[in-house]
Amino acid sequence: xxxxxxxxxxxxxxxxxxxxxxxxxxxxxxxxxxxxxxxxxxxxxxxxxxxxxxxxxxxxxxxxxxxxxxxxxxxxxxxxxxxxxxxxxxxxxxxxxxxxxxxxxxxxxxxxxxxxxxxxxxxxxxxxxxxxxxxxxxxxxxxxxxxxxxxxxxxxxxxxxxxxxxxxxxxxxxxxxxxxxxxxxxxxxxxxxxxxxxxxxxxxxxxxxxxxxxxxxxxxxxxxxxxxxxxxxxxxxxxxxxxxxxxxxxxxxxxxxxxxxxxxxxxxxxxxxxxxxxxxxxxxxxxxxxxxxxxxxxxxxxxxxxxxxxxxxxxxxxxxxxxxxxxxxxxxxxxxxxxxxxxxxxxxxxxxxxxxxxxxxxxxxxxxxxxxxxxxxxxxxxxxxxxxxxxxxxxxxxxxxxxxxxxxxxxxxxxxxxxxxxxxxxxxxxxxxxx
Amino acid sequence: xxxxxxxxxxxxxxxxxxxxxxxxxxxxxxxxxxxxxxxxxxxxxxxxxxxxxxxxxxxxxxxxxxxxxxxxxxxxxxxxxxxxxxxxxxxxxxxxxxxxxxxxxxxxxxxxxxxxxxxxxxxxxxxxxxxxxxxxxxxxxxxxxxxxxxxxxxxxxxxxxxxxxxxxxxxxxxxxxxxxxxxxxxxxxxxxxxxxxxxxxxxxxxxxxxxxxxxxxxxxxxxxxxxxxxxxxxxxxxxxxxxxxxxxxxxxxxxxxxxxxxxxxxxxxxxxxxxxxxxxxxxxxxxxxxxxxxxxxxxx
Numbered sequence: 001x002x003x004x005x006x007x008x009x010x011x012x013x014x015x016x017x018x019x020x021x022x023x024x025x026x027x028x029x030x031x032x033x034x035x036x037x038x039x040x041x042x043x044x045x046x047x048x049x050x051x052x053x054x055x056x057x058x059x060x061x062x063x064x065x066x067x068x069x070x071x072x073x074x075x076x077x078x079x080x081x082x083x084x085x086x087x088x089x090x091x092x093x094x095x096x097x098x099x100x101x102x103x104x105x106x107x108x109x110x111x112x113x114x115x116x117x118x119x120x121x122x123x124x125x126x127x128x129x130x131x132x133x134x135x136x137x138x139x140x141x142x143x144x145x146x147x148x149x150x151x152x153x154x155x156x157x158x159x160x161x162x163x164x165x166x167x168x169x170x171x172x173x174x175x176x177x178x179x180x181x182x183x184x185x186x187x188x189x190x191x192x193x194x195x196x197x198x199x200x201x202x203x204x205x206x207x208x209x210x211x212x213x214x215x216x217x218x219x220x221x222x223x224x225x226x227x228x229x230x231x232x233x234x235x236x237x238x239x240x241x242x243x244x245x246x247x248x249x250x251x252x253x254x255x256x257x258x259x260x261x262x263x264x265x266x267x268x269x270x271x272x273x274x275x276x277x278x279x280x281x282x283x284x285x286x287x288x289x290x291x292x293x294x295x296x297x298x299x300x301x302x303x304x305x306x307x308x309x310x311x312x313x314x315x316x317x318x319x320x321x322x323x324x325x326x327x328x329x330x331x332x333x334x335x336x337x338x339x340x341x342x343x344x345x346x347x348x349x350x351x352x353x354x355x356x357x358x359x360x361x362x363x364x365x366x367x368x369x370x371x372x373x374x375x376x377x378x379x380x381x382x383x384x385x386x387x388x389x390x391x392x393x394x395x396x397x398x399x400x401x402x403x404x405x406x407x408x409x410x411x412x413x414x415x416x417x418x419x420x421x422x423x424x425x426x427x428x429x430x431x432x433x434x435x
Numbered sequence: 436x437x438x439x440x441x442x443x444x445x446x447x448x449x450x451x452x453x454x455x456x457x458x459x460x461x462x463x464x465x466x467x468x469x470x471x472x473x474x475x476x477x478x479x480x481x482x483x484x485x486x487x488x489x490x491x492x493x494x495x496x497x498x499x500x501x502x503x504x505x506x507x508x509x510x511x512x513x514x515x516x517x518x519x520x521x522x523x524x525x526x527x528x529x530x531x532x533x534x535x536x537x538x539x540x541x542x543x544x545x546x547x548x549x550x551x552x553x554x555x556x557x558x559x560x561x562x563x564x565x566x567x568x569x570x571x572x573x574x575x576x577x578x579x580x581x582x583x584x585x586x587x588x589x590x591x592x593x594x595x596x597x598x599x600x601x602x603x604x605x606x607x608x609x610x611x612x613x614x615x616x617x618x619x620x621x622x623x624x625x626x627x628x629x630x631x632x633x634x635x636x637x638x639x640x641x642x643x644x645x646x647x648x649x650x651x652x653x654x655x656x657x658x659x660x661x662x663x664x665x666x667x668x669x670x671x672x673x674x675x676x677x678x679x680x681x682x683x684x685x686x687x688x689x690x691x692x693x694x695x696x697x698x699x700x701x702x703x704x705x706x707x708x709x710x711x712x713x714x715x716x717x718x719x720x721x722x723x724x725x726x727x728x729x730x731x732x733x734x735x
Contacts, residue, residue: 004533011529015521216516220577223483223510224533418485420514431447 004225005233012208012237017244026245030252038260051096051128056086058103059112061139071131073099087119096121099132109140109147179296183383184356186297190306191380194313195349198375199342201242202317206334208234209325209417218417227414232406235318242314297383305382305391312398313375316405317345323409326416327424327432344372352380359384368394371401408433436461436585436616437482442491444477451477453640454491459618459633464611466631466648467620468718474640475620476513479589482618483510495585506535509583513590513620515574517562523573524558527580534581541580548576552602568596575603579610586610589620604630624718636722643725652715655724655731660698661688663710668702684709 016022052072057063060078067073074095076086083100090098097120101112118124118132142152209231212218221230324337348367355364359381367377368386374394378386415432416424437459444452452474459465467475480486481493484500493500495507518526524545531541549555552572562570571594579586586607592600608630611617619627627634628648635645644651659676662668663684676688691698699711716724725731 007529007532015518211518215519216512216514217518219485219512219514220510220516220530220574221533222485223508223512224505224530227485414486418480418514 005229005236008225008230008233009237009240012234013240016204016238016241022241022245026248027252030249030256033249033253034256034260037257051125052094053097053099053128053132054086054090054093054095055099055101056081056083057099057101059101059107061101061112061143062135065135065139068131071128078103083117090119090121097124097128101136109144113140179294182294183297186302186383187356187359187380188352190302190382191349191352191376194306194310194375194379195345197242197246197310198313198317198345201238201314202321204238204241205235205318206321206325207331208238209322209413210328210331210334213326213417213420214330222417227417228406228410231319231322231410231413235315235322238318239311239314298385301391302382306379308395309375309379309398312395312402316371316375316398316402317341319402319406319409323412323416323429326413327419327429328416329420333423344370345376348373348376352376355380360386365390369397371398374398436463436496437618438494438497439478440492440494442478442481442488442493444474444481444486444488450640452481452488455637455640455642457635457642457645459616459635461616462611462614463633464607464617464619464631466624466627466634466718467618467637468622468624468627468634468722469637470622473622473637475622475637476589477640478637479510479512479587479618479620482585482587483508506581507584509578509581509586511574511578511586511588511591513593517570517573517577519563520561522558523560523562523565526562527573527577530577531580536581544580544582545576548580552576552606567594568599571595571599572602575606579606583615585616585618587618587620590622591619592621592623592626624722628718634718636718636725638722638726644721644730648718649715651721652718655716655721656713657690657716657724658692659688659690659714659716660695661686661710661712661714662702662706662708664706664708666707668706688714 050070050072052074053067054074054076055062056076056078058078062073063075065073076089081089086098086100097118100117100119102115103112113136116136118129120128145152145155212221212230218230225233320341324334324341328334328337351363351367355361355367355377358364364377364381367373368381368390370377375398378391378394382391412429412432416429437457439455439457441454441456442452443450443454455474455478457478467478469475477486481488482495482500484502484505495501495504521529527545528538528541531545532538536544546555549558552575554569554572554576557565557569557573562573565573578588588607591603595603607617619631621627631648633646634648634651636643663681663686665684667685668678668687674690676690679686693701695711695713699708702708702711
């Protein structure tokens, strides 16, 4: 004879995993994820649409620039064309756009820069507009410099690009290469994963509770098991489904990515990989640098933090969602209660950037202490290194809140699942706590 | 089997059970009667340990209810249903295992029941593909599969079609003969007169009357008599409630304060009597009487 909670976990797990939608989601999601990673690379390597532009350049600023392979420039003779005849010429030709640069009163760059016109047969693309603007800015700048008696060559020689190698002073006095972008990416992705996991599976807990209520089986079940056992069994069973699905995703996505990047499109991915040590000038991140960057992240802490907050967040929210589900008769009624419950998570995600920019600031600190936001906010902070007492405190608060919420949610659940046809208010829920 | 002592349950300000005392004898078919909202379901949920009483105690075989008793109770709630997407067989086994049966035990018993109720071909079907009557049979099997010593049915016949109602009535009687104690909870009192031997009437969370059905009906007899005569009767100066013509002769019910012997003498003078009996009041009439006038003292 099995303990009832194991039976419930087993049922929740098996009925979900056997569903066709589970199989579909489990197989399709990694394909989608892989597509998200691969498609931009593919798109970037695709040839772009060429445009040819005719230029009516009265002050001869651009002449004799020929443009690029994408945007080719051809010039009309300003003595034979004006703006109107230029437009007619564009209409009758197979060219794509007309760029008109007026000479104005006596070659005044400030007048010219404000009166340049660009006509297109179709919408002027943002790329084309940027290209033209960049070209003109450069030429007009040069002209201005010449008028001030400065040689543009000299100016371009004095331009300097500064590249800083930043380090973090470790506690034992060793210096680690600062890896801010890497940490940002890592924290953000981990935070988002937790966010989606909580959202997706905690809502499933709510759905499951509503299903048992609407199918009216719940009273049959709780005449055999304690309501809290049913609730916990459901939370654990669905959590297990989530973990299995998540692991399959990780393995499948990794496999697809590896296969595609090594065998099918190696050249695309070669461009994205940081350049080797033989060409250190091409990239600020060479391989030894990358290695020391990775070394500067405390992976054991980040990984165990991820697992902890992943589950902690899920358990906390799914208990809330279970209580929510018990209080309503059908999913359509859940909206008014959903928002207050999910708001903290949404706030945690929307403030993610602020937390990243100042991972040890007051906002980051408080967000990673409040248990409803800490699974996401603390996760974002972890790669940057968080004092151990803060991690401990945050974890303690989360666990403590979880037990508190389970106790309260269990009370609401116990009453809610046996209430039918009642429009529930917050006040009503509060009353149930005292039944 | 079940003895409730001073059981009280309150939801917010609403008193669902006001210190009730009930005694449900072993082997009885007990009708727990009362209008909607009387407190029947509250008491049933306490027996099933779904909720706990605020005060008082429920004894099951002379011992306070304990978690293990759940396996000895079969409960068909008023709000009942099954997992729609689950296969019937799996579902029956799941619910039986929750009641503590082993997998193999549950399976062999379920197969037995499925044969008895002619539902062998349900096993692999999903509940959502069953008709309502079929689902009701499945629900019944899940209630009795673990051979509970106590069966509790809350409004069992609402939603059951007449064929299933009959089938299940007979199965319940059979289970009772095999030793199970049965509790029926219903607000439709006429439906239990034929099946129950004990009743308890509850109103507003209080027990109005409890005991053997026959004793209670006798106790509430109120001078109503039924006669059968050969010819059309004449009842000079009497209060006739009902007349009818049946194959046995002309029948009539009358109400009278007189002693039965005096009444017979009087009527025999005017009519040729074929039959005479004092009529037992209907449970619903007793209930209305109690609600209006309060319980009738024992010595009256």
